[in-house]
Amino acid sequence: MDPIDAFAAAFTYPVALLRAVTGANVASLTARGIPATYARELTDLAPIYTRGHLAAALEENGHGLATIQIIEKLARRLPTGARHTFRLTLARMVGDVDHIHAAGRALLPATPPPKTGARITRRKNHVWSVTFTGPAATIAQLYDPFKHTRDPATALRDTITRGGVRTVLRPLVVIPLHHTTKVLDGTKDETTFCCSDGVIRTSTHIANMELDETWGFALTHPVAGPVDLVRTQRFANTKQRILATVDNPTCAWDGCTTPADECQIHHLVAWHHGGHTTSSNLATCCAYHNGVNDDNPNAPPRYGHLTRHNGKVTRVYH
Structure with a gap:
């Protein structure tokens, strides 16, 4: 068999590959040139996906190795006793790997939200940790003052002793562009567009036509996604991160x-x-x-x- 065909067959017909691996160990596979990561994965999958109805369903529906990997990744989120039925259900479905992944996620039980509270870990070396669990907005507000500091505990203490934590929101107004708006040049400080009325305008011109220039405006396209960010001051290298x-x-x-x-x-x-x-x-x-x-x-x-x-x-x- 041509080397490329042999390589492709391993991914297209994975049950045959896993049957060949059955009984081998990681050491024997690595000795034959298979990287240790792949060897461990194959030896883990082989005893599960080469048996009975599960193997037959995989072969009947033409599922490749990528689909088996997704099924197993999802199955391991379940209790051991529920995994076989879950694997078999997905193996019997027809569809590509994206379809199987979406179907598998839909079958998983919803994860209950964690309980609010605080947990402290006291270590013998006198370096302790505190974990807070609570509403997203509250935790984000607490985390903001110290997330970029080298000593977050001290930064949080100082913030609280100064009177509390305050979150500053900087809104951006998103301006959806018309489907027929064509991007002409985005390499300079501003993007230029050929608008649907035939007029060539810059990002600032488009924003100033309708909105207050003291705001920040993100221009988006229905197909291309984010295009440009406009504001009274230049964003330099941070512009694309904000977009x-x-x-x-x-x-x-x-x-x-x-x-x-x-x-x-x-x-x-x-x-x-x-x-x-x-x-x-x-x-x-x-x-x-x-x-x-x-x-x-x-x-x-x-x-x-x-x-x-x-x-x-x-x-x-x-």
């Missing part, structure tokens, strides 16, 4: 609640794969999900990757 925050106030990875202020700016198409630092190619992404994102479009999918679809950032597996 990414307007587009995704939290990490764009589905289910992640890391706020944009603590996220990295992620290139949807990686720089080393030809992506550019334009707002439509940027999204907020926490450090963990930025690290596991499948940047290489030619590599087999593992965790999925962020992309922009119909103006919104979403995670896909192909």
Whole structure:
């Protein structure tokens, strides 16, 4: 078999691969050149997905290795006794990996919200920790004064002793652009547009036509996503971060609640794969999900990757 065909077959017909792995251990697989991470995963999956009705359903519906990985990731959120039925239910479904992932998430029981309260951890080295659980707005207000300090405990104490914590909100007005508005140039300080009435205008001109120039205005496009940010003062290098925050106030990875202020700016198409630092190619992404994102479009999918679809950032597996 051609090496490329053999490589593709391992992902397209995973049950056959897992049957071949059955009985092997990590050491024997790594000795044959398989990286330890893959070897451990294959030896974990083999005894589960090569048996009876589950294996038959996977083969009958043409599910690939990426789908098995998603099913198992979701199944491990359940108690051990409920996992087999869950796996079998998804294996019997017809659809690509995105469809199976969405169906699996819908089948998972809702996670009950944690109880409000405080927990203190007292250590022998006299360095203690306090964990607060409460309404999102309250915790965000408490966290804001010290999130970028080297000594957060002292910063919080000083803030409280000075009379309390105050949150300052800086609203941005989002101006949706018309579908026919064409971006002409976004490389300079301002983006220029050819508007639907045939007139060429800058971002500031568009904003000043209807809104008070002392505000901040984010311009968005229904397909391209964030385009430009306009305000009375220039934002320099922070402009694209603010636009990414307007587009995704939290990490764009589905289910992640890391706020944009603590996220990295992620290139949807990686720089080393030809992506550019334009707002439509940027999204907020926490450090963990930025690290596991499948940047290489030619590599087999593992965790999925962020992309922009119909103006919104979403995670896909192909």
